[in-house]
Amino acid sequence: xxxxxxxxxxxxxxxxxxxxxxxxxxxxxxxxxxxxxxxxxxxxxxxxxxxxxxxxxxxxxxxxxxxxxxxxxxxxxxxxxxxxxxxxxxxxxxxxxxxxxxxxxxxxxxxxxxxxxxxxxxxxxxxxxxxxxxxxxxxxxxxxxxxxxxxxxxxxxxxxxxxxxxxxxxxxxxxx
Ligand code: 5GP
Numbered sequence: 001x002x003x004x005x006x007x008x009x010x011x012x013x014x015x016x017x018x019x020x021x022x023x024x025x026x027x028x029x030x031x032x033x034x035x036x037x038x039x040x041x042x043x044x045x046x047x048x049x050x051x052x053x054x055x056x057x058x059x060x061x062x063x064x065x066x067x068x069x070x071x072x073x074x075x076x077x078x079x080x081x082x083x084x085x086x087x088x089x090x091x092x093x094x095x096x097x098x099x100x101x102x103x104x105x106x107x108x109x110x111x112x113x114x115x116x117x118x119x120x121x122x123x124x125x126x127x128x129x130x131x132x133x134x135x136x137x138x139x140x141x142x143x144x145x146x147x148x149x150x151x152x153x154x155x156x157x158x159x160x161x162x163x164x165x166x167x168x169x170x171x172x173x174x175x176x
Contacts, residue, residue, distance in 0.1 A: 002172045004161045009172035012154060013147060018129075018170065021146050022050065025127060026057035028144060029097065033060050038095040038125075040064040041087070043112065045166070046101030049158035050129040050146070054099065065089055069108055084115050091119040097144075100128040101159050106138030113140065130154065130171070152176075 002009040029038075037060070042051040044066050055064060068085040096116060103109055103126070113124055127144035134151045155161045156168035165172070 001175075002156070002165065002168065004155065004164045007161060008175040009155055009161075009165070010175050011170055012149075012173035013157075013171040015169040018146070018157060019053070022053045022129075023057055025144050025146060026054055029054075029127070030059050033062070033095065033097075036095045037061040037063070038097045039089065039091075040097050040099055041116070042066045042099045043101070043108075044068045044086075046158045046160065047099045047129070049166070050101060051099045054127065067112070069112060084112060087116075091116060091121045094121045096121045096124045098124065098126045100126060100142070102130040102132070102154070103128045103142050104132050104135045106136045106140055109142075110138035110140055129157070130159075 001011075040051065040055060040062055042048060042064060045068075048066075051064070055062070065087065067087050069083075098109070098112065098116070100109060109126060113126070116124055125144065126140070126142040128142045129146040131142055131145045131148045132151050133148055153161075153174040154171050155165035155174075156170055156172045158166050159171070160166045
C-alpha cells in the first residue's frame with residue numbers, strides 16, 4: 001500500500017510484469033526500426049523511468065531528447081495551445097518515437113504530434129507505458145502500448161500524484 005497526502009493507492013502492476021512487458025516492447029522496436037536511427041522524444045516528467053528502462057534494451061542506433069509540454073497555455077481560435085519546451089534538434093527527415101507515461105484523453109499527445117509533424121519528420125510513432133482506451137478523445141492511438149488499463153488513477157514508476165509517488169518500482173492504483 002502507498003499513501004500520498006490524503007490518498008491511498010494499492011499495488012496494480014508488479015515490477016516483474018512491467019519489466020517483462022518493456023522488454024517485449026523494446027524487442028518490437030528493435031525489429032521495426034532495424035534499418036533506421038530513431039530519435040526518442042521523451043515527454044517529461046512522467047515518462048523518464050519508462051524511457052530509461054526501454055532505452056537500455058534497444059540495440060538499434062538511436063538518440064534521445066526530452067521535452068516538456070508547458071502547463072501555461074494561450075487561447076487562440078484553434079483552442080488551447082500548449083507550447084513544447086526543450087526541443088532544439090532539427091527534426092526534418094527524422095524518425096521520431098514519442099515516449100509517454102500514459103495516454104488518457106490523448107489530447108496532449110495529439111497536440112504534441114501536430115506540432116512535431118509541422119517540422120517535417122520522416123515519421124512519428126508513439127510508445128506509451130499505459131493507455132486508458134475508455135478515456136480516449138483524440139483521433140490517434142499509440143503504436144506501442146505497455147498496458148491498456150481501465151479508467152482509474154494510477155501512480156508510481158514515474159507517474160505522480162501532486163508531484164509525489166514517482167519513485168516506486170511498481171504501478172499503484174487509487175483505492176476505491
Ligand atoms: P491526456 O492529454 O492524455 O489526457 O493526459 C496525459 C497526461 O495526464 C499524462 O502524461 C499524465 O501526466 C496525466 N495523467 C493521465 N492519467 C493519469 C493517471 O492515471 N495518473 C497520473 N499520475 N497521471 C495521469
